[in-house]
Amino acid sequence: MLSSHAGIAAELDEIPASEKAAYERIDPQVPLGISPLRNFKPKKGPPWKIGYASNYAGNGWRAAIMDEFVNKLLPQYKEAGLVSEVVVTQSELKDTVQIQQMRQMVDDGVDAIIICCSNVTAINQTIEYAYNKGVPVFSFSGYVTSPYAINVTENAAAGGYIAGKWLAEEIGGKGNVVLVSGIPGFATSDSFDIGAKDALAAFPDVKIVGNVAGNWTDQVAQVEVQKFLATNPQQIDGMLVQSSSENGVLNAVLQSGRPLMPIVLGGEASAACFWRKNPEFVSKSFHFWPPRADARMVWDVVMRTLQGQGPKVKSILRAALPYTIDDVKAALPEDCDLNSTDWLEPTGDNWAPSKVLGAFFDKPSDPLTWKP
Known part of the structure; x- marks a missing residue:
């Protein structure tokens, strides 16, 4: 608690x-x-x-x-x-x-x-x-x-709470969520997960149906989420992701053929570029640890x-800072790189x-x- x-x-x-x-x-x-x-x-x-x-x-x-x-x-x-x-x-x-x-x-x-x-x-x-x-x-x-x-x-625990609350509300307060942690046993990862689970506890119709370790690395997260999606056919309504794994998670979902669901974004320019090209993807994102x-x-x-x-x-x-699609448009050109290794940083x-x-x-x- x-x-x-x-x-x-x-x-x-x-x-x-x-x-x-x-x-x-x-x-x-x-x-x-x-x-x-x-x-x-x-x-x-x-x-x-x-x-x-x-x-x-x-x-x-x-x-x-x-x-x-x-x-x-x-x-x-x-x-x-x-x-x-x-x-x-x-x-x-x-x-x-x-x-x-x-x-x-x-x-x-x-x-x-x-x-x-x-x-x-x-x-x-x-x-x-x-x-x-x-x-x-x-x-x-x-x-x-x-x-x-x-x-x-x-404050990673508060960041996890903000992310969990946002995702639960983004999917209408009900549905199945996959939690993509960082590196279990490390402070930021565990604190974030504590906060996220605390937030989701307030939404009885939101269920965590899977938890994989993305190791804060896109390549690892992509493989782990692909394996989960391939072996768990139930509907997934949201991905609660610790950055820097969101682009890997996004690619895993896109390659799975499943309908795209809201994914927590934390600052990777690659995932932000996808959002720029698909502005209805999510309502907001967050700087958790720029x-x-x-x-x-x-x-x-x-x-x-x-x-x-x-x-x-x-x-x-x-504390975590939210950012919007307008912030992304100001930071990234229309022809931005979907495979960029850069990061969006808070302004100034x-x-x-x-x-x-x-x-x-x-x-x-x-x-x-x-x-x-």
Whole structure:
């Protein structure tokens, strides 16, 4: 069951009042309360070496994240004299490998470590190891339960709830739904599913008739949904999908010969292109975890923390943003690519404005123009 403000009121004291709505329907495992890094001071001044201990590289979302870190943010902050390099490792979903890689990063002198979408508990001891060595760890697009980390993430449970409610209403409050999860056991995937099931529980005539793991990867999702549709002849009225799997799910349905049903879209340009060409397909879509905006958000928080700005809380959350067919038309040309690996991102700075992020710090300052 998801938590509401009433259940966590005491731990929301340090959350800016304008941002408390992002903490509605929160996964109760998400750490709240005072950040352990509120009075953090780095071991040395800039330029800092940042570690990115990635645990997966197999989809377009991860590629966009990497490009944003290495080719967009690093040059900016290098020119400003704040960052010297970004050290990247890949563990390919192996917790033991990620643990070893993170420990090696700490021993090799990184000043902070960024992780993404990890198992909520598996690397907690390693996060504590890093913390004790003066190296803060930041989890984005997913959370860890370690009291020593900072989570900078979307409220995935609330996102799942929004998606589930929208889909139930889109199919008229009744019908059979297939749930296409991300990677079971990982924070974002499990939280999203919790929220989605919570929403669907309010619609007794909507039934989840299948649940497959799409691994946040179109190719995997397409195969898994094709197998499900081939072996389950009952009518399917909606697909509740975690991005980045929606294009794979869409292709599986189109190739099955079944009538096209509403599918939850989460930002892939390929699926958005299909929507642009078929505007009656769905009524709206959502930015749940836009990759480049997510990367900029966690980077901002890392920089502010290293600069001694004083993060107030353990978890900085954002809420899903809806977008419409008009937004798609503004972002994609009429001859858009149905096989694009790009993403639609929130316009401008809408995902995590600097003013909003600054409100989570005791001594906020623009991290790019900050001077020691």
